Amino acid sequence: MIPYRVWAEVDLDALSSNLAEISRLAGPGVGTMLVVKADAYGHGAVAIAHHAVRCGVAGFGVGTSAEALELRLSGIRHPILVLGTVVDGEVPALLGHNVEIGLHSLDRAHKLQVEGSRAGLFARVHVNIDTGMSRLGVRPQKALELMRAVHEASHLKLAGVMTHISSPEGAMDPRTDEQVRIFEEVLEAAKAEGMELGTVHISNSAGLFTGLHPLHDLVRPGISAFGILPGELPGAEALQPILALKSQIVFMKDVPNGRGVGYGSTWRARGDRRIATVPVGYNDGVSWRLSNRGEVLIRGKRAPIVGRVSMDYTTIDITEIPEASVEDVVTFIGTDGDERISVEEIASLAETIAYEITCAVGRRVQRVCVGGQDLILPSQRPTQQASSPAARSYEPKVSPPADPVAPRVRR
Numbered sequence: 001m002i003p004y005r006v007w008a009e010v011d012l013d014a015l016s017s018n019l020a021e022i023s024r025l026a027g028p029g030v031g032t033m034l035v036v037k038a039d040a041y042g043h044g045a046v047a048i049a050h051h052a053v054r055c056g057v058a059g060f061g062v063g064t065s066a067e068a069l070e071l072r073l074s075g076i077r078h079p080i081l082v083l084g085t086v087v088d089g090e091v092p093a094l095l096g097h098n099v100e101i102g103l104h105s106l107d108r109a110h111k112l113q114v115e116g117s118r119a120g121l122f123a124r125v126h127v128n129i130d131t132g133m134s135r136l137g138v139r140p141q142k143a144l145e146l147m148r149a150v151h152e153a154s155h156l157k158l159a160g161v162m163t164h165i166s167s168p169e170g171a172m173d174p175r176t177d178e179q180v181r182i183f184e185e186v187l188e189a190a191k192a193e194g195m196e197l198g199t200v201h202i203s204n205s206a207g208l209f210t211g212l213h214p215l216h217d218l219v220r221p222g223i224s225a226f227g228i229l230p231g232e233l234p235g236a237e238a239l240q241p242i243l244a245l246k247s248q249i250v251f252m253k254d255v256p257n258g259r260g261v262g263y264g265s266t267w268r269a270r271g272d273r274r275i276a277t278v279p280v281g282y283n284d285g286v287s288w289r290l291s292n293r294g295e296v297l298i299r300g301k302r303a304p305i306v307g308r309v310s311m312d313y314t315t316i317d318i319t320e321i322p323e324a325s326v327e328d329v330v331t332f333i334g335t336d337g338d339e340r341i342s343v344e345e346i347a348s349l350a351e352t353i354a355y356e357i358t359c360a361v362g363r364r365v366q367r368v369c370v371g372g373q374d375l376i377l378p379s380q381r382p383t384q385q386a387s388s389p390a391a392r393s394y395e396p397k398v399s400p401p402a403d404p405v406a407p408r409v410r411r
């Protein structure tokens with residue numbers, strides 16, 4: 001018996017391997033700030049971050065203050081940067097937990113200074129320079145002034161300087177050259193004034209995999225660590241998918257010719273068909289757009305999603321898999337036998353980007369970590385070996401059951 005309606009298997013060995021590849025591409029002396037916003041793109045930030053620490057990452061980037069605090073409270077002591085922006089009310093908790101904050105304006109710098117001096121703490125900030133994304137960040141013309149203000153303030157510390165590349169094609173897009181040029185100009189001007197910049201970082205996954213340079217001190221990959229590259233970028237073959245989304249058949253029924261299935265009867269049986277009902281819906285991460293389009297794997301074979309995906313249930317035509325039975329594993333993302341359904345395949349069917357597919361894996365989906373015993377990064381220190389007691393204290397708090405998929409799958 002499988003103890004979950006629906007679960008997401010997160011392969012920590014594949015994560016180790018992807019982080020090693022990222023580290024190899026980044027080159028010596030360039031650290032990894034793993035981006036784990038949106039619950040690590042739906043994979044479960046706490047377990048991902050604890051394993052990434054064991055793999056030697058330098059720190060974490062998150063999207064919101066709550067995400068930063070969740071990691072701190074789970075025991076992560078590495079640097080954590082709120083990449084975007086925060087709201088005033090969140091600042092005291094962030095300072096109290098030594099969370100680094102992206103800085104975009106003088107106004108915010110003043111507020112952080114006030115809060116820092118009130119608490120008797122340093123606000124560690126990364127000045128974000130808008131070199132072309134036009135979303136967040138200070139204009140390049142104002143960047144130096146902001147950096148000087150940080151240096152002059154008694155309770156601010158310039159922990160880093162960053163920018164963000166807007167093109168999904170990274171360095172393959174000529175517009176990226178322009179962003180890099182603007183960024184370098186600001187850095188040069190700051191260095192000419194003898195300013196300490198902290199850690200300088202620019203590259204996301206797209207930049208890293210297309211050879212953006214210079215990378216400076218840190219790279220900020222997200223999606224590639226999870227085994228996915230946006231678009232048709234080179235180097236995807238060196239990455240391993242880490243996510244599988246699975247459920248089980250809870251109900252089967254034979255429907256006669258002409259019978260409609262699901263809301264709106266958008267699918268009708270042609271001839272006698274057998275339908276399996278699976279307790280996974282769009283709330284769990286199976287896009288509504290996969291209605292009458294997507295496929296799943298059952299007993300190593302593909303079977304079509306028929307009718308509309310609903311909030312809690314999906315219906316599958318299993319007529320061509322007569323051996324299928326209740327409690328069979330149903331794979332929405334991942335491998336079963338020789339067949340595999342990738343996040344990229346689903347994203348293309350659902351006419352969206354891979355990011356949205358993994359982020360959509362819902363709260364009701366149990367995250368189950370597999371692997372993670374073998375650490376393969378050269379940056380491991382001996383005290384972090386899996387066998388040492390120190391390493392055991394780093395075990396993810398989301399503890400996986402011994403065998404999440406029971407014996408049924410391996411028949």
Ligand SMILES: *Cc1c(COP(=O)(O)O)cnc(C)c1O
Binds near residue numbers: 203223
């Ligand atoms: C999300 C994000 C990243 C990571 O981007 P990927 O495309 O997932 O590698 C890096 N930097 C910033 C500022 C981000 O918001």
